[in-house]
Amino acid sequence: xxxxxxxQAVEPAAPFVISNLVSELEADGADIVDLSVGQPDVETxxxxxxxxxxxxxxxxxxxxxxxxxxxxxESIAGYLQDRFDLHYGPENIIVTPGGKHALYETMxxxxxxxxxxxxxxxxxxxxxxxxQLAGGEAVHVDTAPYDFKLEPALEDLEAAxxxxxxxxxINSPSNPSGMVFSDAAFEGVRDLAVEYDLPVLSDEIYAxxxxxxxxxxxxxxxxxxxxxxxxxxxxxxxxxxxxYRLGFMAAPTDHTTQAGKVHSHSVSCAANFVxxxxxxxLDNTDIDGFTGDMMETYEERRDLLVDLLAxxxxxxxxxxxxxxxxxxxxxxxxxxxxxxxxxxxxVGLVPGKAFxxxxxxxxxxxxxxxxxxxxxxxxxxxxxx
Ligand code: PLP
Numbered sequence: 500x501x502x503x504x505x506x507q508a509v510e511p512a513a514p515f516v517i518s519n520l521v522s523e524l525e526a527d528g529a530d531i532v533d534l535s536v537g538q539p540d541v542e543t544x545x546x547x548x549x550x551x552x553x554x555x556x557x558x559x560x561x562x563x564x565x566x567x568x569x570x571x572x573e574s575i576a577g578y579l580q581d582r583f584d585l586h587y588g589p590e591n592i593i594v595t596p597g598g599k600h601a602l603y604e605t606m607x608x609x610x611x612x613x614x615x616x617x618x619x620x621x622x623x624x625x626x627x628x629x630x631q632l633a634g635g636e637a638v639h640v641d642t643a644p645y646d647f648k649l650e651p652a653l654e655d656l657e658a659a660x661x662x663x664x665x666x667x668x669i670n671s672p673s674n675p676s677g678m679v680f681s682d683a684a685f686e687g688v689r690d691l692a693v694e695y696d697l698p699v700l701s702d703e704i705y706a707x708x709x710x711x712x713x714x715x716x717x718x719x720x721x722x723x724x725x726x727x728x729x730x731x732x733x734x735x736x737x738x739x740x741x742x743y744r745l746g747f748m749a750a751p752t753d754h755t756t757q758a759g760k761v762h763s764h765s766v767s768c769a770a771n772f773v774x775x776x777x778x779x780x781l782d783n784t785d786i787d788g789f790t791g792d793m794m795e796t797y798e799e800r801r802d803l804l805v806d807l808l809a810x811x812x813x814x815x816x817x818x819x820x821x822x823x824x825x826x827x828x829x830x831x832x833x834x835x836x837x838x839x840x841x842x843x844x845x846v847g848l849v850p851g852k853a854f855x856x857x858x859x860x861x862x863x864x865x866x867x868x869x870x871x872x873x874x875x876x877x878x879x880x881x882x883x884x
Contacts, residue, residue: 509628511855521847527586532874534862535847539742541793549778556771560736563771565763567594571774575747583717593762594769598746599732605729608758610635614665623674628729643856646816647676653687657712660695672705675854676825677818677860679713693723700729705736705821707790710798713819726751738780743773771797781874797822800864807875811884844881846874
């Protein structure tokens with residue numbers, strides 16, 4: 500069989516390469532401190548589980564309107580208004596199987612072969628492959644020299660813009676670095692988008708997961724951005740619903756009209772009973788209580804990891820949101836380093852190369868403090884630190 504060049508050019512998602520390896524090792528009886536997976540280690544809220552069962556019992560197992568059930572789109576619009584001061588109506592929303600598909604649909608809708616998409620490193624490992632699958636090319640702006648802060652790299656961002664630029668992508672709080680954009684960073688992106696007349700995709704999937712007093716600001720609330728921002732969010736991280744596959748895009752209707760074609764011709768719609776669980780999650784969950792408890796736990800783990808690494812002479816930018824942390828390692832090939840760390844030390848981490856920042860690894864803070872301590876001890880014992 501012969502395969503399309505644009506598909507052959509893409510590598511499998513690196514976090515899954517490591518988590519598959521971890522699963523194989525575990526199946527062989529190994530004990531792995533698994534910091535490779537990108538999903539919260541807390542249970543989905545009980546009311547959401549109950550609503551899912553009720554929706555199944557009520558027979559909500561058919562197709563829905565392609566863009567989503569009207570009630571869920573209304574709940575999403577209300578949620579975005581209440582939590583982030585975003586003014587979207589139900590007509591601006593497409594409900595997708597995961598935020599990931601909203602990203603994919605956007606790429607397919609916006610990127611032509613030969614177009615460029617600007618992304619800020621370290622960057623989530625699916626943005627570039629999604630760009631390639633649409634026939635486009637990723638252009639990277641590196642923030643690693645600036646402790647993962649965008650402000651000092653705004654000139655680099657401007658230099659990356661060309662006449663082929665189709666889209667700028669931002670993600671705050673960030674997977675993998677956990678960094679949160681300052682107002683100056685958002686304003687810098689806004690100024691360039693307006694000056695060069697470019698759309699911006701703002702991936703806000705971790706918007707509810709902030710440490711301490713950090714607060715989410717949504718790009719579309721900045722002057723001049725409402726008509727040029729595609730906001731992506733979802734239920735996976737906020738409500739610990741990764742397996743439900745439920746997310747959404749909120750964007751001007753000219754965008755949702757085009758992306759909606761990709762949506763209806765690929766997935767038809769998000770699962771009916773899953774959308775109904777989404778209504779329950781948004782309308783009847785104590786979001787501050789749920790995410791507050793989650794972030795309290797992650798903050799303790801983050802502080803522990805930062806301290807344990809500092810004790811070993813490793814400094815790292817301290818994450819401000821999400822549940823990831825990136826630290827530097829001494830590795831020629833960080834994918835090999837991560838595979839060896841899993842096999843020899845029994846610790847699952849994801850290589851920085853997958854995020855455009857070789858020389859770092861990403862830890863998800865999804866194991867207990869004792870296990871994180873155990874993981875760092877093991878890495879040291881086996882000569883990885
Ligand atoms: N965006 C970022 C930055 C992510 O890290 C993820 C998942 O890890 C997603 C989007 C997509 O999440 P989901 O498809 O589960 O909604």
